[in-house]
Amino acid sequence: MLDVTGLQKIYPGQQGEVEALRDLTFDLGEGELACLVGPSGCGKTTLLKCIAGLMRPSSGSVVLAGTSVTGPPPDMAVVFQEYGRSLFPWLRVRDNVELPLKEKKLPKQRRRELSDEALDAVGLLKSADAYPWQLSGGMQQRVAIARAIAYEPRVLLMDEPFAAVDAQTRADLEDLIRTLWKRFSMTVLFVTHDIDEAVYLGERVLVMSSSPTIIQDDVTIDLPDERDQINTRGEHRFAELRTRIYAEIRNASQSATAQPQEAGKAH
């Protein structure tokens, strides 16, 4: 479904070039829910922008359903981290959801059906006529998710979508994502820095190394399909997976900072 091969991104800088992504290769199957987790500053957002067609990689390729991605592909939706800034404050909730559908030239009635279904799925049908700034942060992110679903994408990319909401809302939104993923049978790539979240959500977790970044590990999450905030997180297997990924990420960031530490000890 989504093939990423040998992806590399080098930013030109004033003190020479910065290699953000070195060599990333992975592929997502149809209908898979994969989480991408890595230490902060490892280029998660860069990778996501390359996949979304918002940024050109320096080398390597992204292929979506057999077509090479050179610009934003028509059947991919993105949910950004900055929910407050990715909704149009001058449009009501429903108009925010329907805007991409107007550009798709869908008839009014079909747009209404899709926005009704999507808003209902995220539990915001009652707020359809509100403005985004009248809603709480968690509700705003739900609107952004509803907009993505109504777009009927084959692939849904999410860039740390819950990084800025409180813990309880975050738990609710995590369960919402699993529900929506099953109901709308999309391929989901969920980027996060939170290991617990990655293990809880994903069928599979891709672990990124620190910069310059490669895919360090590809972990299959063999937890039962029905997940529950209390029981799943209490399972022995959950703790094992979490510990394994945690250790890898710590190793990754330690090896990245090893040299300056050695230099410090010599004095």
Next chain:
Amino acid sequence: MSAASTDTRDAARRPGASGASRIALRALHLLLLPLVLIGAWWLASAVTGLYYLPTPGEIAATFVEVWGAERLAADVLPSIGRLIGGFTLGSVLGVALGVVLGLSARLRAVLEPVLEFFRAIPPPVLVPLLMLFMGVNTTMKLAVIVSGCIWPILLNTIEGVRAVDPVLIDTCRCYGVRGRRWLTTLVLRSASPQIMAGMRQGLSIAIILMVISEMFASSSGLGYTIIQFQRSFAIPEMWSGILLLGLLGFGLSVLFGLAERRVLYWYNGVRAAARGE
């Protein structure tokens, strides 16, 4: 005075203050200072008896007399027409040019020094020049108004377009929002707070230039009429014209404020939400 303001504060604190008395207080708030100023003027003109300073009563009487239906049709409406025409033209040109310049860094680099130069020229000095080129007609007066009111609108639009949130730009790219819808839903709406601020400045400049263009060269209009009164020492008449201009400016500003409240409803909401209200 101090007694009145104490009363007001007490009433505001009192939860049971009835609707009628609150409206009366609000009216007092609005009218108190104007009434005091008019009273002071009256006193000054009555005491000094200056020929150039008629009493407000005289001015009011003259006002009713002078600005009847005939003058309204011959002088006031053409002036307002030119004002609105020039302001509309200046707004359309300013916003259109501002969007183009705001979107293209290369064009900005080429044009910005030239724009700064033209902006620095006081528009009234263009009147004699435009008279030579265009003659004494409506086109010349519109050109004078446009040449002045376009600048704040143009420069504010450029700033507004440049400040469009990059996350919204990415959002539009992802969801394939482009072309006309991109322009109207993303760029213009996003820049609307700055555009409206520029238009508010442009409106007051347009009023000034309407009057000036008529004072220089005209056979009708508010500016022309006021100058005629002054030259023929029709002092209360001249004052009544100034009063009319003041009322006109005030009325337009109120109308603009109403339009702005509608257009920027979302913006005020966002700001209130950010303040935690």
